[in-house]
Amino acid sequence: MRKNLGAKPYLYPMPVLIVAAYDEAGGANAMNAAWGAAAGAQQIFLCLSPGHKTVKNILAKGAFTVGIGDAAHVTACDYVGVASGNDVPDKLGKAGFHTSKSEFVDAPVIQELPLALECKLIRYDTESHHLLGQIVNVSADESVILADGKLDIEKLAPIAFDPANAAYWTLGEKVGNAFSDGKKLQ
């Protein structure tokens, strides 16, 4: 029997996206966002409210990066979600994060997060809070790249956000091959 829970944003699993940008003086900041997805093969969708310092920075610079939150940095990823760059000037320092400038866009790459999308702003709507970005490059630490050039998801160890219980989870085990397992039913 099914029960009705009301209108809730309960998608599972949700990512832990660490969105980073420079302010006009070149200072790096970042925030934690769960509402984001690929919006095409080279585009990203995010829903970010305009009060965030990071959103102001993205609008100023027209660029941002998205680091994938991982199991080794749960506390730091949560910290950039609970503290605001509007109040804490050295928020990334307090998180223990270090940045270097992306080779491709005018935005900081957080070195501690092994996978990052480097993006240019396409548009942002202040009413809906919907942001669209062009993915210009993905950079990965060599520690999470396999010999054949593919990503090693176990080493990447991305975390998921559980919106109903405000919790972070690791991934468990591989249980299937996409575009393949379903062919058994054809």
Next chain:
Amino acid sequence: MRKNLGAKPYLYPMPVLIVAAYDEAGGANAMNAAWGAAAGAQQIFLCLSPGHKTVKNILAKGAFTVGIGDAAHVTACDYVGVASGNDVPDKLGKAGFHTSKSEFVDAPVIQELPLALECKLIRYDTESHHLLGQIVNVSADESVILADGKLDIEKLAPIAFDPANAAYWTLGEKVGNAFSDGKKLQ
């Protein structure tokens, strides 16, 4: 040292969203989508190309549901991604899925998937393939609802899609509390 992988839609973890809608004759169909996210507290974003039978159905009916792919139905979830409702009339039957009509929108709820978002179409753009929906209700099987009314994520067992390796993964273990763990660094 970081390596550049090019412009790729590598967000982790990605959901396995089973998007379902009725055709004009009331027949149910569904597809598998990884490009989706909450787009506000009561909105959902999806990126779906217009050739899909399900997209035609969503445009015809103005409604759809999003079932959360789970570990118990990996093969069926992959099947609705590899077979097309344009070619296979009884695609859901072949997947072993059964549907009932949502109480809230004119769209089918797949009974085997324990969590579903029931949505009305707000708009769809045929060029960008971006779809925005209003989440009207979330329904959950009572087997995944805890005594306190919260969702039991271990019983829900949502799966994640790994776009770099075309694989499905379970969730592992809880590793943190959101809006809480980060306060240690304040």
